[in-house]
Amino acid sequence: MWMVTLLSTLGYGVARGALPRGPAAAAVRGLARGRGSRMCAAAGSEPGARTRFAPSPTGSLHVGGARTALYSWLWAxxxxxxxxxRxxxxxxxxSTRESEDEVxxxxxxxxxxxxxxxxxxxPHGPYRQSERMxxxxxxxxxxxxxxxxxxxRCFCTPEELDAKRAAAEAAGENPQYDGTWRDADPAEVQxxxxxxxxxxxxxxxxxGKVVGIEDAVRGRVEWDVQATVGDFILLRSGGMPVYNFCVAVDDADMKVSTVIRAEEHLTNTVRDAAEMQPRCTSASHPATTFERLCALSTSPPPSPSSPPPPPSSLPLLRSGQVNQFRQQGYLPQAMLNYLCLLGWNDSTDQEPPRAEIYSVDELAAAxxxxxxxxxxAVFDLKKLNWINGQHLRALAEEERAALVGRHLAEAGVAMxxxxxxxxxxxxxxxxxxxLVNDASPLVRDALAYPLADSLASSGAQKLADELRRVGGALVAAHREGVLPDGASPDFEAEWKSAVKSFGKELxxxxxxxxxxxxxxxxxRMAGPDVGAQLQLLALAPDGAKCESVPLDARMAQLEAALADMPVPVEA
Incomplete structure (x- = not known):
């Protein structure tokens, strides 16, 4: 089996784990009799790979889990x-079925x-651990x-284990189980x-068992299994299996070849290599001999003196839930693009370097x-937003219009x-x-007319002379009925011609x-294209659900504002 440990703030390596030796390992290996072993190829390929994503339905899917799922999906x-x-x-x-449905x-x-x-x-179901249990x-x-x-079997009571743990901590030792029942008299057990x-x-x-892996980032990492985890529990009192036991059994039973998972599971590698990776599985499905463990691990965390991340960054991938990004108007293909770049880059050497925009098919190929x-890696919202904008603009106009239109209707802007x-x-x-959700405030702004507030700004005051001339010509053209109609099919050309005429005249x-x-x-001093805003304004009476200021009212306000402006004094 390959195992990939994907760390929350991520860097990666490839690791090989050694099989445990000794009586216990021999006993576990005996369960594998009758099934052949499998050696994985190099990290660059694994024909027929079987990967899995195994969420716990205790809440919504966070972006760290989504990236883990993405890498698993892409590798397959x-x-x-x-x-x-699973x-x-x-x-x-x-765990709830509602959370499972959300995931x-x-x-x-x-x-x-x-x-x-x-x-x-x-063929390897059921795929819910509760049903398998x-x-x-x-x-x-x-x-x-x-x-x-x-x-x-261990008959230590919770009170006895607490006392052992306290004694070890008081002595400055790692609080591991001391093996009280490891070699107990069988008669006493009975x-x-x-x-x-x-x-x-x-x-x-x-x-004395030592488990070691070769990690491309950290180099060789070794654990003294007894000192690290001790004789760990498989079944709790009452017969409930522990998480690690279920996971390793299920991975073996489902013939999973590659596991990509989060940083907190790295220490589980100790248990996996020492006990499970000889592919323990059910009695009716003997295990496959464990041959290789591939791990993704992280660089050490930043030192306390490191500067904090910018406000736009989320230092941990767990910081956001996928459904929040969906509700905020992100595109799924943009999320996949960005999440993949958190720890991976294309090896293609291009001149000039390729922009970091990939379709899902391109990611699957590369x-x-x-x-x-x-x-x-740091979750940078600014970069995610930029990538989302690139994908949004790359959509066909009809597809983008459908997304924006649905959002405007839901936001109460469009009918x-x-x-x-x-x-x-x-x-x-x-x-x-x-983001798609950026559309509604822009449309509301285009339908409003905050001229008085804008005229009070320093930027507008610098334009006083030009505004008096341009505004006067605009009001006159509107009064004479020669301004282009925003609903006209030829409006764009007509508006460009009108602007050109204003410039020449003034x-x-x-x-x-x-x-x-x-x-x-x-x-306003800034915003979308002026002609596009006039076209939108012309369609507002029959299409806008929010308040809008029509062109007639705008020209009346503009004329009044121009009349109130002080007359420039001749030099």
Missing amino acids: RQNGGQFLL VEDTDTAR LADLAWLGLVHDEGPTAGG QGGLYQELAQKLLDSGAAY RRLDAGEPYTVRFRVPD FSLDRVTKSP AADSPFSLSASRMVAEKIE GLKGKSLFMPLRLAVTG
């Missing part, structure tokens, strides 16, 4: 394999469709380990069993685990999502928005013409 696609979804819902106190909905929105899972089915799968294997001597005393099942870690980066007004609004904001050009014209028409 890259190698012509399968992407599995729901790890053994935390009965916190599945978020994955579906991102387009990360699983080949096997609770909704797709498959009901069949006694984990208890069956734990009993097999007990029978082989690879595990043993006596307690007969008395019905509760017990846990612990894995018997071989004495992705490789040997191109993950060593440097930690209908598919109206001429909504289409005009989409065209107007296309070059200004990074002897103005460039900013001296365009800035006062913008202020006079829109009441």
Whole structure:
């Protein structure tokens, strides 16, 4: 099995884990009899890879989990394999079917469709751990380990374990289980069993066992298994299997070849290599011998003296939930593009260098685990917004208009999502928005006319002379009925001609013409194209649901404002 540990602030490496040796490992290896071993290829390829994403349905999907799912999905696609979804819902106190539905909905929105899972089915189901537990799968294997001597029963009470932990901490030692019941008298064990005393099942870690991996970032990493985790628990009292036991059994039973997972699971590598990766599985499905462990790990965290990240950055990938980004108007393809770049880059050497914009198909074709980066990644909202804007502008006009129109209708700005007004609004904001949700404030601003407030600004006061001339000509043209009609099919050409005529008549050009014209028409110093705003304004009576200031009212306000402006004194 390959295992990839994807750290929250991420850098990566490839690692090989050694098999445990000794009586316990031999017993576990004995379970693998009858099934061949499998050696993975180099990190750059793994034909037929089977990857999995295994969320716990205790809340919504966060972006760190989404990236883990993405990498797993891409690796499977890259190698012509399968992407599995397994729901790890053994935390009965916190797991809910509602949370599972939310996670599945978020994955579906991102387009990360699983080949096997609770909704797709498959030959290795059930794909919910709670359902697998009901069949006694984990208890069956734990009993097999007990029978082989690879595990043993521990009758220590919680109070006794607390006392052992306190004593170890007081002595400055790592609080590990001291093996009280590791070599207990079988007769005493039987006596307690007969008395019905509760017990846990612990894995018997071989004495002196060292597990090592070769990590491309950290170099060789080794653990003394006994000192690190001790004889760890497989089944709690009452027979409930622990998380790590379920995960390793399920990965083996489902023939998962590559595991990509988060930083907090790195220490689970100790347990995996020492106990599980000989592919423990159910008695009816013997395990495959473990051969290789591939891990992704991170650079050390920044020192306390390191400067804090900018406000636009989220230092941990857990900081946002996928459904929040969806509700804020992000595109799923942009989210996938950005999440993939958090720890990976294309090896293609292009001149000039390629912009960091990829379609989903391009990511699936280019992705490789040997191109993950060593440097930690920071979730930068500014960069995500930029990438989202690039994807938004790359959409076909009809597709972008549908997204913007639906948003405007939901935001109470447009009467209908598919109206001429909504289409005009989409065209107007296309070059200004990074998120779909950016459209509504821009449209509201275009329909308003805050001329009085803008005239009080220092920027407008510098344009007083030009505004008096341009505004006067604009009011006169409107009074004479010669201003182009924003609803005309030829409006764009007609408006350009009108602006050119204003400039020629007044002897103005460039900013001296365009800035006062913008202020006079829109009441603002900045915003979308002035002509596009006039087109939108013409469609507002039949399409806008929010308040708008029509052109007649604007020209009346402008004329009054010009009349109140002080007359310049001749030099």
